[in-house]
Amino acid sequence: MTTESVGPLISGSGAVTVTTALVLTVWSPPQQRTLLFVLPGAAGVSTVVTFAYEGPARSAAANWWAAETVALMMLVVVGVRRPGSWTATGLAVLLTTTITLSPLRITMNAVPPSSCSETLQLCLIWAILGMVAMGVGVYLRNLDARGHAIAAAERRAERLSLARDLHDYAAHDVTAVVVLVEAAQVLAKKDPRQALDLLPEIGAAGAQALEAMDHTVQLLAEAPGDRQERALDRAGRRELASGSGGEGKKNTIPLSPSGPRRDLSELVSLVERFNGTGSPEAVLLMAEGTADDLPAEVSAMGYRVIVEALTNVRRHAASASRVEILLRREVVDGAPLLRVQITDDARHPTAEPGLVARAAGAGGTGISGLSERAAALGGSLTAGPHKGDGWRVAVVLPLASSCKAPGGRNLPKG
Structure with missing residues (x-):
């Protein structure tokens, strides 16, 4: 995880995000405050690593980045599906922005550096992935609301x-x-x-x-x-x-053992x-x-x-x-x-x-x-x-x- 081809920032950020996504997907926290602390924390760690990472931009680092992207998409689904409307909107915007900016950790450290158009295209693709995750979360949220209404x-x-x-x-x-x-x-x-x-x-x-x-x-x-x-x-x-x-039982009506x-x-x-x-x-x-x-x-x-x-x-x-x-x-x-x-x-x-x-x-x-x-x-x-x-x-x-x-x-x- 900390070899020269990966680096501790990429592997550490990926491990934190993937673990958080797996835990929150399997375990539904009973209180909304848990999501208010955990999801912004994971987004903050990923954003810091995006701008702090200085390379190398190799295939092993790209694999960690791809895994982290999938984990962030899972967190978007969780953040949109479970909290209240305004909280879900804020978490969705925060996590989608984090996903959109994550390609910079690769494009800024590639050799030779990527052009602005390539960087924008890659960020746009990742923004679409974030919106897809948001749509899945909204769909599941509607299913939950419909189930609660029924x-x-x-x-x-x-x-x-x-x-x-x-x-x-x-x-x-x-x-x-x-x-x-x-x-x-x-x-x-x-x-x-x-x-x-x-x-x-x-x-x-x-x-x-x-x-x-x-x-x-x-x-x-x-x-x-x-x-x-x-x-x-x-x-x-x-x-x-x-x-x-205890005497006049003629005026009482006995209960049937199985109920009337x-x-x-x-x-x-x-x-x-x-x-x-x-x-x-x-x-x-x-x-x-x-x-x-x-x-x-x-x-x-x-x-x-x-x-x-x-x-x-x-x-x-x-x-x-x-x-x-x-x-x-x-x-x-x-x-x-x-x-x-x-x-x-x-x-x-x-x-x-x-x-x-x-x-x-x-x-x-x-x-x-x-x-x-x-x-x-x-x-x-x-x-x-x-x-x-x-x-x-x-x-x-x-x-x-x-x-x-x-x-x-x-x-x-x-």
């Missing part, structure tokens, strides 16, 4: 999906709590004992809402930990909310919970085996529509006495379909006298959002008055075009 969009879509889950399931239980509290207020004036009997149901519905929110928060930002301990904590909190302590499925396989328990929170009475009209072997997306969609419809009955149809839930398989034009229909008999969709009136539009955008999801599955959802009395929500979903999944996704308990 990842951010996926995270946003997942958060929106989880927010919809929270609305679909937690809102159902929160509404049940509100309805039961309002009913207790009315009953307290007539029979305080009946009002006290509603307290365990209020606690159980509140615990359901807490569990739904807990599960959603865990999915949004869950660090690895002891899930079993969190499950036990939720179970204890549910017992506390239901006021049962939130599909039509839980329809019977959903109806039982709804009927346990007061009037109106929900009646399930379903032939045996109707909810068996359904595609996962269809089963989850049907369950969501029923949850949303029952929630709206609690909110807006206090005068209803009966809610019919129809689940039926049909064949239309040779295509198998699933029909889910929820009908109430409320003549006047107003709140019970003496209760606090809810703001208009309190129902949010649940039905409209579910309509979009039904359309995405190739089905349709309708909602409107039923024969002048009550309200009907109906969704028809195709069974043949949906992908069948072996298991359901864990969703908030509602």
